[in-house]
Amino acid sequence: MVFVIADQHLHLERGLYSPETYPVSWLERYLETGRARGVGRLGVVEHGYRFLEAKGLLPGAWAEGRCRYHLEPYLSFVERVKTLGLPVSFGIEMDYVPGAEAGIERFLARYPWDFVLGSVHFVDGVGVDLETDEPRRLEMGTGKLWQRYFSLSRDAATSGLFDVLTHPDLPKIFGVRAPFPLDEEFRRTAETLAEAGMAIECNTAGLRKKVAEIYPVPAYLAAARKAGVPVSLGSDAHEPENVGYGFGEGIDLLRSYGYGEAVHFIGRRRIASSI
Ligand SMILES: [Zn+2]
Ligand SMILES: [Zn+2]
Numbered sequence: 560m561v562f563v564i565a566d567q568h569l570h571l572e573r574g575l576y577s578p579e580t581y582p583v584s585w586l587e588r589y590l591e592t593g594r595a596r597g598v599g600r601l602g603v604v605e606h607g608y609r610f611l612e613a614k615g616l617l618p619g620a621w622a623e624g625r626c627r628y629h630l631e632p633y634l635s636f637v638e639r640v641k642t643l644g645l646p647v648s649f650g651i652e653m654d655y656v657p658g659a660e661a662g663i664e665r666f667l668a669r670y671p672w673d674f675v676l677g678s679v680h681f682v683d684g685v686g687v688d689l690e691t692d693e694p695r696r697l698e699m700g701t702g703k704l705w706q707r708y709f710s711l712s713r714d715a716a717t718s719g720l721f722d723v724l725t726h727p728d729l730p731k732i733f734g735v736r737a738p739f740p741l742d743e744e745f746r747r748t749a750e751t752l753a754e755a756g757m758a759i760e761c762n763t764a765g766l767r768k769k770v771a772e773i774y775p776v777p778a779y780l781a782a783a784r785k786a787g788v789p790v791s792l793g794s795d796a797h798e799p800e801n802v803g804y805g806f807g808e809g810i811d812l813l814r815s816y817g818y819g820e821a822v823h824f825i826g827r828r829r830i831a832s833s834i
Contacts, residue, residue, distance in 0.1 A: 563832050564810075565823035566803050567602035568652075568676060568725060568762060568793025581636035583643070589801035590645065596803035600646040600823055602793070604676055605633060607653040613666045617654045619684055619707055626666040632768065634670055648673035648825055652725065654680055663720055666693070674824035676760070677721025679729065682707045688732045696735075705730055705737035709744040711825060716748070716755040722824055723791050724752060726762040726774040734770045745775075745782035749766035759824055761813055763805035764795035780816045789822045791827065810834050 569589060571581075589601055607613045608622040612630045619743045637649045650672050653663055667675060679687065685699055686692035688706065704806055708730050715721060727748075730737070734813055762774040777784075781791065790813060813821065813834060822829040 563599035563646075563823065564597055564806065564834060565602055565792065565802070566598045566601035566796070566806070566833065567648075567674070567723070567791040567821075567823050568760060569601055569603050569802060570652075570794045570795070570797045571603060571606070572605070573797050578590065581632065583636075583640060583746035585638065585799075586645070586647065589796070589802050590647075592799045592802040596806060598803040598806065600647045600648070601802070602650055602674060602791075602823055604650045604652040605683065607651050607663075607666065608693060609655045610666075612669060613653075613662075615680065617646045617656055618661050619681065621686060622654075623688065630669060631816075634763075639670075648823060650676060650722075650824065651673035652676040652678055653721065654678050655711060655718065655721070656681070657711065657714055660718050660720065663718075667671050673771065673826055674722045675720065675827070676723050676725045677715045677718075677757070678725045679708055679711045679715060682711060682825050687729050690733070693733075701735055702738050705741065706744070709741075709748050712748050713751040715750045716757050719755060721757060722827060722829070723758045724748075725760045725793070726764065726795065727759055728775045728779055730768045730774070731772075731774075732768050742778060742782070745779040746786075749779070749782040749788055752783065752788045758789040758791050759783045760791050760793050761809050761821070762793050762795050764793075764801075766805045767801070768810070773805065773812060777812065777816065780812065780818075784816050784818060789820075789831070790818050791823065792821045792834070
């Protein structure tokens with residue numbers, strides 16, 4: 560067993576970061592904040608939809624407007640960092656979209672990522688966490704949004720493409736709850752994750768959102784623990800100051816539901832650390 564807390568969900572995409580230059584100094588600022596907060600290992604991801612090589616895998620105008628960069632300069636940066644021996648794993652955060660599995664698989668095969676985060680940000684083309692999509696969410700109906708979200712989460716797990724299910728109850732982001740109990744969805748999804756050998760993410764970004772709580776809700780975490788699903792910890796920071804954000808609260812929550820360790824990944828191999 561390794562004794563190090565890993566922040567397994569970090570984005571470099573703001574500040575000094577540029578898809579042309581990728582300065583290592585920007586990454587070093589993440590490491591610095593991490594060290595100050597007891598985070599000894601970083602898991603850096605890029606959003607797959609930003610890369611031209613993944614064009615169309617996440618359909619819709621929103622993703623198309625963000626699909627601008629070639630993968631190659633990013634991979635050169637990753638290789639450069641690897642030669643420095645820093646405690647950083649490199650992954651990718653991919654949207655699960657039904658029907659796009661083969662394309663996602665082809666894109667993932669372009670590089671030996673340390674880990675792949677699987678996310679559901681869109682439900683049938685409607686943005687779950689986009690403020691501007693609120694009218695579309697209302698049109699779909701809150702109940703249907705939640706139901707489809709869990710159904711897609713299970714499909715993501717059975718696809719076998721991902722190592723971790725991220726921010727697992729994202730539809731609560733704006734404080735809108737499901738109009739029915741979700742215990743059955745939690746149980747079914749947790750069991751599907753266990754069968755797929757996937758981890759669930761304890762994501763502290765929710766503390767910085769309108770909902771002001773960690774993803775997932777305690778009942779979902781309890782279901783995951785009962786099903787034997789490993790957990791990873793992630794701040795989903797998009798800037799250095801949020802590395803390890805809320806990890807004290809996150810770790811307390813995990814311990815209170817019986818989790819004594821969290822996982823990180825190297826070469827898609829899961830490594831457990833005490834928390
Ligand atoms: Zn995400
Ligand atoms: Zn993210």
